[in-house]
Amino acid sequence: MKLSSQLGMGVSAALGLLGRRRPVNVMASVTDHCPSRCRYCQIPSQNRPDLPTAVWRKLIAEMAAAGTQRIGVWGGEPLTRPDIVELCACMRELGIYVSMDSNGYLLPSRPDVLSSIDHLVLALDGPREAHDANREPGSFDKVMQAIEMASGKVRLWTITVITRNNIDSLGFVLEAARRYGFMATFQTLHHNDILGRNTSELIPGDERYREVFTELLELRRRGSPIALSGRFLRSMSRWPDFSTTRMPGKLHGVRCSAGRMYCNVDVDGLVYPCSLLIGLYPRARSALELGFRAAFEAASELPCQACTATCYTEYNFLYRLLPDVVWDWSRNVSRTDELMRSAASRSKSRREEGNASSVGA
Helix, strand or coil: CCHHHHHHHHHHHHHHHCCCCCCCEEEEECCCCCCCCCCCECHHHHCCCCCCHHHHHHHHHHHHHHCCCEEEEECCCHHHCCCHHHHHHHHHHCCCEEEEEECCCCHHHCHHHHHCCCEEEEECCCCHHHHHHHCCCCHHHHHHHHHHHHCCCCEEEEEEECCCCCCCCHHHHHHHHHHHCCEEEEECCCCCCCCECCHHHHCCCHHHHHHHHHHHHHHHHCCCCECCCHHHHHHHCCCCCCCCCEECCCCCCCCCCECCCEEEECCCCEEECCHHHCCCCCCCEEHHHHCHHHHHHHCCCCCCCEECCHHHHHHHHHCCCCHHHHHHHHHHHHHHHHHHHHHHHHHHHHHHHHHHHHHHC
């Protein structure tokens, strides 16, 4: 991320502290469709029709006009949309930083998307046995192919959903991060009952979850490529009940900025404060009917103030301009770029060695 973008978000956060509401960060769920059937996700079963390209382009323009600086594209699987490159390019043309969450299945057939986004987040849940147990047979090979393809070409992170299946094999993810040049993030099972499933079957248990966040904190201190703040990891190591993903009190020590600094636009155009409230928030209004800004303004009252969602908790820390978190995330951005450059250099060296071998033969 450019320094100017970081400074722009910092200014927006400062204005937010003074009471200004602005959708600086928008999560855009562009489709329910997905070629995978992960054990903890039931988003594909909603099977709602995708909004047309022209509708999304209009919404994107409205987001930019309202002050949006970053859009996180997710689903479903965004790469199932034939127009996803066009939509991401539209975002960037308007000066918006574009991040995409993907399972990697379709990336080899859609390589052009890498030049249309700023940041790619791929789902990696551990070694083959653990990853496939969380998701489906064959999914590990597909995401590793995607990681190899994206390495050195775009800012690359992974997201690991921690379950009973993989909680003892997270070291694999960190070793892969060192090998392929990416930063790793980790999250609990936190989707609501509309988006998620099998939580009681897959959740490791409170004490084990707390232990693993304490372990990740120590690994991060030792230099492991973990793209999470120390404050987040410490706070999650004290979460009281992981079967409850949202709490009314400020368990993380700050108020929630959902509906003030960020929001989620769902597949049907409804605007929610965040994705944990999809289908549960009675004030959600349609950006298609009211326009994006008005729908965002309606998403202001929250039933909760803390949650186990990694991204939202980190946003809440950042938008309070907590010095330690700002420093951690500035270092994460710098390290991500360093890893990308190193991976690109290694890839170039391998190609040159291969060409030299071919000539010698």
